Amino acid sequence: MTYTTELTADHKQFLDELFQDGVKYDKPSLRVYESDASNIRGEVLAVVRPTCVEQVSEFMRWADAERIPVHPRGRGTSLSGGCVPTVPGIVVSMLGMDRILDISETDFVATIEPGVNTVAFQQECEKHNLFYPPDPASSKATSVGGNVVTCAGGLRAVKYGVTRDYVLGCDVVVPGGKILSFGGRTQKDVVGLDMTRFMVGSEGSLGILTKLYLKLIPKSEGTASLLVGYESLDAALQSMGKVFAAGILPCAVEFMNETVLDILKQTGGHPWPDSVNSLLLFQVDGSAETVSMNIEQLSNQIDDALWRMMGTTSDEENELWGYRRSVSSASYVLGPDRIGGDMAVPRGQILQAVRRFESLAAQNGKRLIAFGHAGDGNIHANLHYDASDPDDAKRTRKAHHEMDEAVLEFGGSLSGEHGVGCLKNVGLQLGKDEHELMLKVRGLFDPNGILNPNKGY
Numbered sequence: 001m002t003y004t005t006e007l008t009a010d011h012k013q014f015l016d017e018l019f020q021d022g023v024k025y026d027k028p029s030l031r032v033y034e035s036d037a038s039n040i041r042g043e044v045l046a047v048v049r050p051t052c053v054e055q056v057s058e059f060m061r062w063a064d065a066e067r068i069p070v071h072p073r074g075r076g077t078s079l080s081g082g083c084v085p086t087v088p089g090i091v092v093s094m095l096g097m098d099r100i101l102d103i104s105e106t107d108f109v110a111t112i113e114p115g116v117n118t119v120a121f122q123q124e125c126e127k128h129n130l131f132y133p134p135d136p137a138s139s140k141a142t143s144v145g146g147n148v149v150t151c152a153g154g155l156r157a158v159k160y161g162v163t164r165d166y167v168l169g170c171d172v173v174v175p176g177g178k179i180l181s182f183g184g185r186t187q188k189d190v191v192g193l194d195m196t197r198f199m200v201g202s203e204g205s206l207g208i209l210t211k212l213y214l215k216l217i218p219k220s221e222g223t224a225s226l227l228v229g230y231e232s233l234d235a236a237l238q239s240m241g242k243v244f245a246a247g248i249l250p251c252a253v254e255f256m257n258e259t260v261l262d263i264l265k266q267t268g269g270h271p272w273p274d275s276v277n278s279l280l281l282f283q284v285d286g287s288a289e290t291v292s293m294n295i296e297q298l299s300n301q302i303d304d305a306l307w308r309m310m311g312t313t314s315d316e317e318n319e320l321w322g323y324r325r326s327v328s329s330a331s332y333v334l335g336p337d338r339i340g341g342d343m344a345v346p347r348g349q350i351l352q353a354v355r356r357f358e359s360l361a362a363q364n365g366k367r368l369i370a371f372g373h374a375g376d377g378n379i380h381a382n383l384h385y386d387a388s389d390p391d392d393a394k395r396t397r398k399a400h401h402e403m404d405e406a407v408l409e410f411g412g413s414l415s416g417e418h419g420v421g422c423l424k425n426v427g428l429q430l431g432k433d434e435h436e437l438m439l440k441v442r443g444l445f446d447p448n449g450i451l452n453p454n455k456g457y
């Protein structure tokens with residue numbers, strides 16, 4: 001594709017007239033939009049902040065005609081470089097479209113703009129005694145639109161599924177400026193192809209989402225958590241199997257491998273004994289009565305644990321989840337830079353996959369931080385290194401690549417939730433014919449390839 005990668009005075013005049021105060025060109029304002037949580041950098045020509053769908057439509061008509069690359073952006077927490085302008089272009093910040101338009105207690109449907117913050121939306125739903133389950137660990141910082149476009153998963157996916165399970169419909173502006181509506185406010189709809197599903201997880205490659213129709217469910221009365229310590233990850237995952245076999249479905253099950261425990265030991269301040277080398281963290285939810293019954297039943301099932309700590313009040317639960325939240329920051333004792341993986345494997349393959357990744361890391365002189373969503377087989381497999389040491393960086397990249405290859409042997413996926421962005425090699429996973437078909441679909445939406453070029457698939 002041939003792109004326009006510099007803005008002329010005429011281009012700027014068009015943008016100024018369309019967005020007025022909502023456009024910026026100066027270097028200090030653009031700097032933050034050059035990157036996202038991946039820390040990879042690109043080049044930004046301008047950032048625009050639309051406040052209505054008509055502006056998005058007029059902008060997309062113009063950008064397509066001018067062949068200017070467009071990089072949609074929510075809150076920029078992508079860990080895979082999904083927002084990085086890999087080709088110099090205009091960043092479209094969707095944070096100017098952040099209104100909750102309606103939360104219907106009769107329909108159990110919310111209608112919102114994509115820039116709404118995820119936690120703010122969840123809190124608003126709770127005021128109506130309703131619940132929006134998708135909960136990426138980053139939800140305090142993310143936009144719901146960003147969650148939809150990446151099909152974000154989270155801690156509660158084991159019971160409630162991922163973002164795709166809550167998107168009933170959407171409005172989207174495609175290159176050329178057409179405003180399309182897919183799905184809508186009904187819980188059921190089988191007329192035509194399910195284009196809403198195309199949009200979910202599309203990583204900004206098909207259009208810019210401007211409105212979302214989201215499914216809600218009744219809010220549970222409460223939750224309780226249980227942190228359990230084991231001699232090894234093998235023992236921990238065997239124990240988790242017993243919980244599921246007993247017919248208990250927790251809303252979250254997190255695991256941490258021996259390296260994580262070693263690091264947490266170094267940072268100190270934890271309540272478990274030194275004999276504990278691996279942790280599981282469970283959460284159950286429901287009515288007050290079922291929560292206390294389920295957490296007791298769950299605790300009884302894991303009779304082989306070395307240590308356990310229950311949290312039934314929100315302060316107690318916060319303490320337990322605080323240990324899980326501290327893993328990412330504590331891991332930097334292994335090196336100031338990080339390559340992260342979020343591979344997914346069938347639930348029964350977690351142990352084998354983690355052991356394989358650990359051995360590949362060790363062969364390259366690295367230690368593997370492995371933790372994540374055990375309930376749905378989503379492994380956060382992180383390698384830390386020092387980017388100023390070329391040998392360390394090379395060995396880390398090699399180990400990471402070998403892990404990506406290995407995950408496929410377990411019937412897994414390179415990415416369970418963070419997306420492909422500009423980091424992952426989809427060619428490893430997708431068959432040639434399947435990949436070609438996806439590119440043809442992309443070409444139908446975006447014939448001139450202006451949307452998020454070089455990202456996704």
Ligand SMILES: Cc1cc2nc3c(=O)[nH]c(=O)nc-3n(C[C@H](O)[C@H](O)[C@H](O)COP(=O)(O)OP(=O)(O)OC[C@H]3O[C@@H](n4cnc5c(N)ncnc54)[C@H](O)[C@@H]3O)c2cc1C
Nearest residue numbers: 074075076077078082136137143146147152153204209417
């Ligand atoms: C500490 C940390 C923890 C994380 N934990 C999780 C986790 O548990 N689960 C998980 O799934 N992810 C997690 N992430 C990754 C990230 O938060 C998610 O991918 C999130 O969904 C991105 O939301 P965002 O609003 O920041 O989107 P952005 O990062 O701004 O954008 C993500 C992608 O969506 C596109 N996009 C954004 N808005 C639109 C729109 N309106 N229309 C079209 N395209 C759009 C962008 O071009 C980009 O490709 C984590 C990240 C961090 C930093």
